[in-house]
Amino acid sequence: MAKFLIVEARFYDHLNDMLIAGAKAALQAAGHEAEVITVPGALEIPGTLAMAAESGNYDGFVAIGVVIRGETYHFEIVAGESARGIMALTMDGIAIGNGILTVENEAQALVRADPSQKDKGGEAALAAIRLLELQAKFA
Numbered sequence: 001m002a003k004f005l006i007v008e009a010r011f012y013d014h015l016n017d018m019l020i021a022g023a024k025a026a027l028q029a030a031g032h033e034a035e036v037i038t039v040p041g042a043l044e045i046p047g048t049l050a051m052a053a054e055s056g057n058y059d060g061f062v063a064i065g066v067v068i069r070g071e072t073y074h075f076e077i078v079a080g081e082s083a084r085g086i087m088a089l090t091m092d093g094i095a096i097g098n099g100i101l102t103v104e105n106e107a108q109a110l111v112r113a114d115p116s117q118k119d120k121g122g123e124a125a126l127a128a129i130r131l132l133e134l135q136a137k138f139a
């Protein structure tokens, strides 16, 4: 059994609840433990992941959040920089699944957050599980 930390940026409660349900279901189905911590927004996820990974208390990680395009360029920054930060950590060998939705509107988010539809939370958890397996394979 491995210990996973789900780092969620809680910007939209109802969407995060679905994403986390999907991630937890996938982790528990694989026999793993899941803990959840909350940060203000997606831009705080990479730094939090880095701190949590440094602690040595967790085997793998799942990033959960929702970024919905608004009127300004801020969407590009939040979506792009959170993804870039997570990718940099993954390239350092940290097992992270990225379940941050970056969408045009809430309708797109609802379909992707719903575990009975596109289940992007569960998808991110499965990616983290696979990366942890590969981490052990290449150790």
Ligand SMILES: Nc1c(NC[C@H](O)[C@H](O)[C@H](O)CO)[nH]c(=O)[nH]c1=O
Residues within 6 Å of the ligand: 009, 010, 011, 040, 041, 042, 043, 044, 065, 066, 067, 068, 078
């Ligand atoms: N607009 C969204 C944000 N914006 C907040 C940033 O992520 C960050 O918390 C702030 O700039 C302070 O550093 N975050 C989301 O997760 N989703 C959004 O739609």
Ligand SMILES: CC(=O)[C@@H](O)COP(=O)(O)O
Residues within 6 Å of the ligand: 067, 068, 069, 070, 071, 072, 073, 074, 075, 078
């Ligand atoms: C993705 C965002 O930062 C967005 O929610 C902000 O909306 P706006 O660009 O209208 O300020």
